[in-house]
Each structure stands twice: as C-alpha cells, then as structure tokens.
Amino acid sequence: MAKLTPIDSYPTPTSKAQSETEEILLAHLPAPDNELPQLNKNSHLQFVARNLIQGFPARYVSQDASQPWLLFWTLQALSMLQVVLDPNNRQRAIDTLLSFQHPNGGFGGGPGQMPHLLPTYASVCALAIIGKPGEKGGWDGIDRQKMYDFFKSLKQPDGSFTVSRHGEVDVRGIYCLLCVATLLNIITPELVEGTPEFLASCQTYEGGFASASFPYFVPVSSEPSSDPKLLSSPRPPLGEAHGGYTFCAAASWILLKPFIARSSPKPSINARLLTRWLIQMQGVRSELGGFKGRTNKLVDGCYAWWVGGCFALLSELDGDNATNGDEQEELGTETDEKDDDAWTDDEDIELDDIWNPEALQEYILFAGQHPGGGLRDKPPKAADAYHTLYCLAGLSAAQHRMVPDRARRKVLEALWTDNSDQVDGHSHKWWMKEVYTHSMAWGEATRRKRNILGGEGNRVNATHPIFNLTATHTEGVMAHFYQQPAPPKRQ
C-alpha cells in the first residue's frame, strides 16, 4: 500500500481534501497480480457517439456558449479512438460549425453569439478534423481576411489579446489565436508583435504560467485622467502558476519561435524553472501518478494533457536561455547537420524521459475511466465531454513520445513551393515557410518507443503536441491553407 502524502500532524482544509482523495484513488488500484488494465474503448465510443447523435442533456446549458467546444471535444475524442465519422454526420457537423461563424469574422459560442477566440479555436480545429476543401467542405467557408481583422481588433498595447470585444485578457485566448492563425496561414509579425514579452511576463516564481499579467500602473490616483504607462518590468502575473495556462503559454511560445528568433532584444522564459514546476505537478503513488494543475491542489484527469502534454514541448523551449542556443533555429541546414552529429553522443539524454508516463497511464486507466463510459476528473465524479477528450489526449501524450523531427522538416523544406498569399497585403512573407515546416515536423520518435500499459489494445492515436490534432488532420488543413503539396506519408 502506497503511503499517503505526509501532513506533518498539521491538518488543514487542503490536507483533508488531499487525504480523502488519496483514499479513494488507492481503492481504485487493483491487486498487483490482477490482469492488465484495459482502456474500455467501446464504452467510451458509445458515450461520445451518444452525445454527438442524441445531443446533450439540459444540464449542458452551461455550455451553450461553448457549442464549438462540445463538437471539438467529441470529434477529437473520436480521432484519438481512431474512429471516423460517417459522411452524413460529417456534413451536419460542418454545417453546424459554419453556423457559428460571425459575419464580422471569427466564430462565436453558438449561432448569433459574438465572436470569441476560444470558440474560434474549437471551430477551426473541429473543421480541420471533419472538413475538406471545396464547396460545402467547410475549409473554404472560413473567412480568413475577416478572421485576421477580428484578431487585430483584439490586440492590446502590451502584446496580449482580449478574448472578445470588451473581454478578458488571458493566455488561453492567445494560444487559441496563435493556433488558428498558424493553421490558416494568417499569422504575421505585426499581429504578434509584443506577444512573446507578454507571455514571458506571465511566468510566476514557481515556474508555471499565470492567466495574465498586469500591464499598467496608473501613475497617481490624484490625476485619474493621465494616461497609464506600459510597464516593461515588472509586469506582475495575475494569479498563480496553473496547468491550463502553462500549456497555453508554452505552446504559444513555440508557435512564436520564428518571430522571437528575429527580435532584439530577445524575450526569454526560464525553461529550467518551468521544467521543475511541471515535474512537481505529477502526483505521487497515492495519487496514482495523475497530474494536478496547481501546487497543493488535487489531481484531475484533464491535467494529463495540460501538464503531461507539456513535456513534449520542453525540447523546443530548452536552449532559449542557453548562451549559444539562440541562433540554431534560423541558421538552416548547416546547424542542423551539426546537431545531427551531436545527436549520437547525447542520444540517451535526448530520449530519456524525465517524467513518469507509465504512472500517468495508470491514473487514466484506473481512475480516469467511468464504468458507464466516458472519462472523468477523478472518481467518483461523472464523465463529461471535456474530460473524455483531455484524459484521452493525456493518455496519448503518455504513450507516444512526440519530437520535432529534423529529417521530416528537411523533407518539408525541400517540397516547399513559394506561393505568395493575400490576406494582409504583405508580398514577401519570410515567415511562412518557417511556420509551416516548424509546425508540421512534429512526429513520434522512432527509437525507444514507450511502453503501452495494458498492451497494444490500449493504444490511442498520437496527437500534435501543440494543436491537439492528429498528424493527418494537421497536415491536411495546413497543406491546404499554405498551398503546399500533400507531404509524403510517414514511415
């Protein structure tokens, strides 16, 4: 029996909730000689299909402004389970999603709702899964020019974006915007100017990222009319380090790397401190190795993705602070070859996990699955659409070691054809090729594959560590919007 988290004979509300949760979790650990844990794919599939076809019960009214999310969670869960939607329901999904698009650009939480960055990400990613080019295919029904204008209208002086008109600023919105701008090929240096500095200011003393930071101090209250000044430093983080915001900030940082590489002075984040914080978020044995989202909070299945998913990103964040690492990204093939030589020496280090993906698989399989189908935060909670996707995505992150694949990137670079595109009037877009090849090169490491707990039957699809889309869906939608030839199949 694993021992409980020590409470030092000093119980508080936190330690009481913690101990209660650990007792429940440990009761879900099977006897050591039991048969291997199974991912109950069929019952999860039924749960997801029931939501999709029959719809959601009235208690989902709280998700009325998140209708694109209900579709994305559901469709991406199907992708994780390697299931494809039939053509009729596919078309219904496309039509439903397009009905969320606002006449002024962007997508809302439902028809007639105002455009908002979060449903925009969910809509575009859902369309990446089930859409295609051409009439009624959905992809060409996205108004990219208006989307770009919508994005620009949300930009703030500190480099951040509000999530909607008069909406709040936070790094979720920025992540959603950057994913969409990248997938649809509407990202520009102008759009993201100052955004890396904003993200950097959200890193807290613990190492993870907060929701936002405070940009201004009003000079003195006796002069309320004087203009607030943008602070360079400090811009204090608002809120503590949090798993969801940390994923969004880390993924955003990687999407911005081609732009960061050319900025001067270069903003930086503390990758070492971030790594420590991520590592500390993994629960101990009595928490079955699940992840929590904040220090001294309870484990929750969704952080399997938000925190567990961050480990794949670390290799792309390391080196930002290294003295000689900065230039690697923009020097092209020469540096790449040098890296390849170094690769063999450091093979063990590069491919060693620093976290515990087996333990995370245990959490999902033993505690995350609801006996009636679907996945959940933790027992004894009910399953829901959100946790079903993020538990499966987290399981995927624990099963597949995703890496930026240099060889794949070279293939994509060799295939690149220069098509000047339109959206913002820029004629030469130096960043297009970099953004495209950077984002598309992620793949599963071919050496030292991870152990799939419970056997091959438990395998779920790999998912893109930034977008949370499969490789097929990422490549399909990006090749379309960057007007590139379909990349060759991976081995």
Added chain:
Amino acid sequence: MSSVSVPYAEQPQWADVVPLPQYEGVEPLAPIFYTNEYKDATDYLRGIVKTGEKSQRVLDLTKHIIQLNPAHYTAWQYRYETLLAIKSPLDVELELMDEIAIKHMKTYQVWHHRRLLMTHLLRNTDEASTSSSSRSPSQLASTELTFIARTLAEDAKNYHTWSYRQWLLAFFNDDSLWDRELDFVDSMLNHDIRNNSAWHHRFFVVFQSGVREGEKDRDRILRREFTYVKQNISLAPNNASSWNYLRGILDYNKIPYSRLTSFVQPYTVPHADVPSDLVDLEDPPPSRGAQLPSPGAIEFLADVYEEEGGNSILKATELWKSLASEHDTIRRRYWNSRMKEGLRAIQVKS
C-alpha cells in the same frame, strides 16, 4: 425566479420584438436540450442583438439569461454595452451583481464584468452619470476588497477571484489599499497554510507590485519574509507551497541558496533528538509532528551543493539518489537526469 418564467411572447412589453431561433436551415449535430425558459430568453436576445436595441428591458433580459447561464458571454457583453449606452449607474450594477458573483464564482464573466465596471468607475469619477453616489475611487475599491474576501471565505482557492484581487490592487495602486493586504494574506494562511493561492498573493504583494512607502528598507522586508516562510516550513515541512515561496524569494532577489543551509539541514534527515528547550528563532527546527525527511528539503540542499560546484556535486548526487530511490520515487527519472547533468558538469571541468 418563478415570477420571471412567463414566456416573453406573452408579455405585452416584449410584443414588438421578433424572437430569433438559434438554428435556421441547419440540423445541428450534438445539440443541447434547452429548457423552454432558456430557449425563449435566448431567442429574444438574438432578436434584440439583431436590431441593436439598448434599453432598460435589455438589462432585464440579459440578467435573466445570466442567471440561467452565467457563461453566456454575449449576454454579458451586450449588457455592458447597454449599461454604458443608457448611462445606467455602474455602482448600482456592481451591487446587483454581488449575488450572481457569489453563486457563480467559477465563471470568468462574473469577475470580468466587475473589472469593467471598476475601470469605468475609476476613470470617470467626474462623470456623475456613471455612479449614483459620491464615493471616492479608493472607497469603492476598499468595498470591493471586502466583497472579494467574502467570496474567498467560501472558495479559498478560486483562481478568478484571486487574480481579480491582484488586478484591483495594481489598478487602484493606493497605499491605503495595499496597507492591509499582508494582514489579509496572514488570515488566509492561518486558515490553511497550504493554500498556494494565498502564497502567490503574498509574493505578488511583497515583491512584484512595486515598492511602496514604508517598505524601502528591502533588507528588513527580506528578513521578515525569511522568518515568515521558515516558521511555516517548520510547522509543516512537507508543504510544497512554502518551499516554492522560499525558492521564489531567493531567485527573485538573486540570493544564493547556501544562505539557508543551516536552516534546511535538520529537515533533510529523520528526526534528530534536538533538545526541545533550545529555541532558535533564526532557524526554527521541524515541529514534533513533522514527517521527516522532507523531499522539498532534500531537493533544496542538493541545489545548494550543486550551486557550490566542484566536489560538492557528489554530495548533491547522493541526495538526488535518495530522492530517486526512496523519498520521491515517482520522479525518479527527473532526479536521475539531475544526477547525470551534475556529473557531466564535473567531467567538463576536469
């Protein structure tokens, strides 16, 4: 609420509005089964948004929808624009929203709406139209801090509430508001020293929001914070929040970890038989009930040794090994990687 559930179509004052159904010509996939009341109210909101009407009855309608679904950001956005358009008193709106805020604390919009209102109330204190009373900005903010404290008493780790409190303090940036903040943190931590939100708030107040009058002597502030965090570690040495706070102070002020070596050492070993009548205020010993050794202490001491470099790295390695094999096995790969990294650093030097 039962009084409101007369359908809008049957209310004469809404007779001129054409309700708009959500889906037209689309058979939606994954639909939500709304209650009649919700469907009715949102049909009328869509109708209103289409005509662009801004009026008192829009405030009634949006309030109704918000009560049914506080995450309906379009209703909030439209409500805010309506309040400004018809110059409705914003301090009245703030109070009106108190109940909704407490009931739906976990919703972003609830807190963001208050932030928009407070922004206006501060910026436009000279415009009588936005406020019904003559309270000064700092009085308003002070009332708001009290309200926030009330909601934190119900949900002590609510993310939005804490970040709203931080925003409010920074935005008003008034010494009379900042002055009471450490006492507030104290009361929250006395209730639960493991509340990481409160620790973060302390860091925000002490280090990240500027240096205020009476706090210019930074050495004194640092001594105060070291004493505070050490006492908390001594009460519960396995509390990750206080270790992170300690590291935060050191990193932020660029102080070497070795400054804490003598304090940390007793926490890295099983209980020693320290004479209990010896009270060291500078380095408080672990409490009697402490479960030792504490992994946080071992990690800290290893960092001290790693920082020293040279042969001390071997001492760090021993500590990482003990974490990997005994005291923190879930993270064994991380501790192993730290070991490899440390040993490589020695090889490079030699």
